[in-house]
Amino acid sequence: MAVTAEASGAEADAAGPVEDARLVARARGGDLPAFEALYRRHAGRINALCLRMTGSHALAEDCVQEAFVQAWRHLDRFEGRSAFTTWLHRIAVNRVLTVQRSESRRPGGFEVSDEDNPDPWGADPGETDPGKDMDLERTIASLPDGARNVFVLHAVCGYSHQEAADMLGIAVGTCKAQLHRARRLLSERLEQ
Amino acid sequence: MNDEDSLMQRARRLPGEIPPRRDLWSDIEARLRTPEPAASAGAGWRWFALAAAASVIMAVAALTVLHTDRQPTLPAPAPVAVSTDFPAPFGPAYSLGPQYQVARAGLAQDLNSRLATLPPETRASVLRNLEAIRAAVAEINAALADDPGNVLLQQLLLTTYQDELAVLADVQDATEKLPKRNEI
């Protein structure tokens, strides 16, 4: 059963931060199994975020790995002022931005898909779950980087403009403008 | 708009979790066990660093002011109505920061009275050029509204603001030599 981005957030929060904090404390001390538990709890959300922002399974998996590796290395910097998930998201977003910058000169967006790089939102013969909105996912993937990043963080994950702007390293005004643009482009493209 | 509201609803209903195609833990664990050099703390993405704006302000502000007596050479010019209402900055201006805004506000404040002391031809030329800069800013802003992530546009906007600052500073500099209107 699909759990929405927001709902999974809420659900995770019920047991979430407390359990996360406990695991973080242990992981800081070098407890690798505790960190693995954190991975199990959060990999799905981080992967969803990275997949939607990069449009590629391979790139998303690279970002997920990198995010957890960086998180482990910098656990001492996590001060517990924000939720662990937010902190982890920030690390993941940083990695995604780096990847996007190096991929950025590829024209045509994400239309290129091949055996090694299947379209994550492509019609999968076995996939008939009506809960998944492939049209929307695919159209989000077709957005230009800036607009897509903002739409995913704000509209899908539910971060505020300020939070999304901070994570992306842009001004709040730019964030709002990008969202406006994303919504306009999505509306136009979904109508077809 | 219903269209967009339902879009936002659809967005919120997208699945929050999408498991990776395979379990990544073993790869992650392998990397955690190997010590790697610490990643350098990136400065982030802000290419239009405050430092860049600040250094321009310093360069522009450190102009020579020639100390001379105030000396009238011309009849009192007619009052000049100059709009110091520069177009509201967009995008990167947020990152230009308080230092820039202060410098600009300071220079723009005196602009009218200083322009009034310039010889009429020069005054007209300065006004035309400030108007040209204003028009350039408006054009770049309009393009940015459609394409906010466009780095080229952001860079051009930044340098155009720097150019405006330089003109304001030049006017201030040039008019140090001339009397203020109320002294004539």
Added chain:
Amino acid sequence: MSRSLRGVALAAALLLNAPTAFADRDVRESAQVHPKGEVEVSNIAGSVRVTGWDRDVVEVTGTLGSGVEDLEFRTEGRYTLIKVRMPRNGRSGGSDLEISMPASGRLTVGTVSSDTTVQGVQGALRLQTVSGNIETDVFGEDAQLKTVSGDVIVQGTDEAGLLTITTVSGDVGLRDVRGEIVVQTVSGDVEAESTELERARIRTTNGDADLRTGLASGARFEMEAVNGDLTLTIKGEPDAEFNIETFNGDIRNDFGPEPVRTSRYAPGRELRFSERDGSARVGIKTLNGAIILRTD
């Protein structure tokens, strides 16, 4: 004193400091100075011509405009001031000053509408005017030239220095400059020809810029315009990384690949490529202006 008013001169001799309404007066002043000292010249209208020579002396000759109060000429330590002083009220005509100073000295000139011509002064230069023109040669020291509407003409001597030029609407012409140039104008046109430059930063809003020069190894060039057209002609074989972008303009290049669209969703063309080792870096950007890249 003016010869034509000799009759009044005797009476006037008793009133030495009274503002005079005589016609133009000749002046002549001179002083021994330090060879590397600073000379500052201030004039309103008329002309200023400064020449460097090999004597440790500053000498001024010239004609003061009618209504000018006097010429202040004073030396303190290594600093010499030559200033045309105006009375509080009334108009005055322009003053023409001819100044000779030690060639190794530094020079500062400030005028309103007076033209400024400098030749053979090798120390740092700071020349500033509102609407006058500036014409100077430059050597290896820093030179900073500013006008609002006056034109700037610089003759280099192939010595590397730092040349900073700012105009609002004045045009800029540079020849045989070396080292680093920074030129900023709103609507003036810029034209420069050199054997080689290490750094060039040229910014214009609406003016055109045309730069013809060799690229020093590791050179850094940046040219930016909003609406102006930018032309870069490289002497010799380019060894550089090129980063050329325009939002609405055209890119025409003699070498390198074809420009491409930046994105299918937005206007914009870019041209990014490397020649040889890519040692220098050339960045050219416009909003609407055309970009022309050539070799010579």
